[in-house]
Amino acid sequence: MKQPLFSEYELYLFNEGRNFASYQTLGAHLVEYDGVWGVRFAVWAPHATAVKVVGEFNDWQGDNSPMSRQGESGVWALFIPGLIVGEIYKYAIDTAQGCLLKADPFAFFAEQRPKSASVVAELGSYCWQDADWRSQKRGQLLDKPVNIYEVHLGSWRLGPDGGMLSYRELARILPAYAADMGYTHLELMPLAEHPFDGSWGYQATGYYAVTSRYGSPQEFMEFVDACHARGLGVILDWVPGHFCNDGHGLKAFDGTPLFESDRPLRAENRQWGTTNFDFSRSEVWSFLISNALFWLDVYHIDGLRVDAVANLLYLDYAREPGDWEPNRYGGRENIEAIDFLRKLHEAVFARFPNALMIAEESTSWPLVTAPTFTGGLGFNYKWNMGWMNDMLLYMETDPLQRRWRHDKLTFSLMYAFSENFVLPLSHDEVVHGKKSLLDKMPGDYWQKFANLRAFYAYMIGHPGKKLLFMGGEFGQFIEWNEAQSLDWHLLSYDMHQKLHNYVSALNHYYLQQPCFWEKDAGWEGFEWINCEDSLHSIVSLLRRDSHNNVRLMIVNFTPVERLAYRIGVPLRGKYCEEFNSDSQEYGGSGLNNTGIIRSEPVPWDNWEQSVVITVPPLAAVVLAPMG
Known part of the structure; x- marks a missing residue:
């Protein structure tokens, strides 16, 4: 029968x-x-x-x-x-x-x-080698270092023939490179099947199909396995808000609106030329929540970065008045999508309690990273878009004018602990005429590199996990283009190679120094020494670990060295310079604080003790207590 x-x-x-x-x-x-x-x-x-x-x-x-x-x-x-x-x-x-x-x-x-x-594909035949990695109790990583390298697989590096590297070829070089550079995670731009290279994967047609551009499902499993073997977590960009309009895809799947709403103002996404999912439909919940769990389960992905969360939360997102329909209470919130996000996280964390669920959310929506049982959305991290926008505006300002924008440097600490934040310098900031990170920096050739070194150091000192898009680590000079490789030949030029060495050294310093991440989620791990010296465009801060060890960071955002700069210190005794972005080996001028720095009983910055140091131009210095 x-x-x-x-x-x-x-x-x-x-x-x-x-x-x-x-x-x-x-x-x-x-x-x-x-x-x-x-x-x-x-x-x-x-x-x-x-x-x-x-x-x-x-x-x-x-x-x-x-x-x-x-x-x-x-x-x-x-x-x-x-x-x-x-x-x-x-x-x-x-x-x-x-x-x-x-x-x-x-x-x-x-x-x-x-x-x-x-x-037709069969996904159960691959023999995984990452059992030890999967069994680790990694927790939510709030008190661990998280340093993410964001990558577009198709353009990170091309093959000798100019074609895209396969998952298998990438597995041989990318995990080793990222681990050696001091990154803890790779974040991969979307790999769900998509028809147009220029969409970068953010307009998908096959949510369960890892893109065939780079090889087979088993080859992608090899890639993830290789990352785990090198101690790298893998985060995948995931797009549950909208989908591609191509005829073979989800739109009007059975001749009627099915995955999308039958109300055009809800379904149509004019901003991206796509179609929004209908979160009032229960089958859409099954489809998408299953998809999130699928990547975590079948491909051993360690987390998802959820794209364009604001597009889910707001019915009027990127819409003009009269071009959207309010919810049943007359508001702009997408009630069904909010319920979906909460159920998504409850389902994910019930099965994968160590998963990373990161929101790219660009508004001030409250409680994004709070648990669902407290009324939160349930993410465990959120991109800090405010910090990113303020810092890029500040860094693009002529150093002589930065004193008038000092608030852009410091305002983020007004809300730094309202969510669990990732500080993102992502692909979105180096395309569409925005310039590369290096080219955004003002000044002459030397000053561009010095500005960028100081910026990266301040990013390490600022509370929050870290993310840098590929190419930023060696000073890609032109904007990112998905159709061509990064300009690896720049490493044959002295300043680019020295920047590359600097980012590696800074990353490893961050990993080795618990003061910069062990108490990253609250004021007990951070304290301003002086955030008000707008005249000199200098900030000084203190980071503290769980054993009350401290590190002091001083960052000078002008090209003028300060030869006798006094800052308050929390402890009486000896200090030494532990890190300096102006070192000659990194392309700097070599203005260092050598030897022992002794505190003096001169009250300063609300402390009874202070030290006098040299602060190099466009540079960051880290001081450590001795004994």
């Missing part, structure tokens, strides 16, 4: 928005059915009049491959015996408007662009 293709309970949970392993039910799966091996297909298309599986195996004619409706679930299913991994297929969906050819929303793999068919 034939067994049903699914349990009714699986489909019931999917319709209820509570099947968070729906990728095990829907899609194309190699299975044994009534003693015969083949592929079981399943797709959600509730408004279709008929659905067929078409592919090379039936000459793209589906008359012999009709799917059957599974009760009232809206799911159609078919088992085709004899099919194997690698078969290419689509769904032919009959609608009132005609037949649509659609890729499988749950496909695990797809053809390379510009082709768009789905590919």
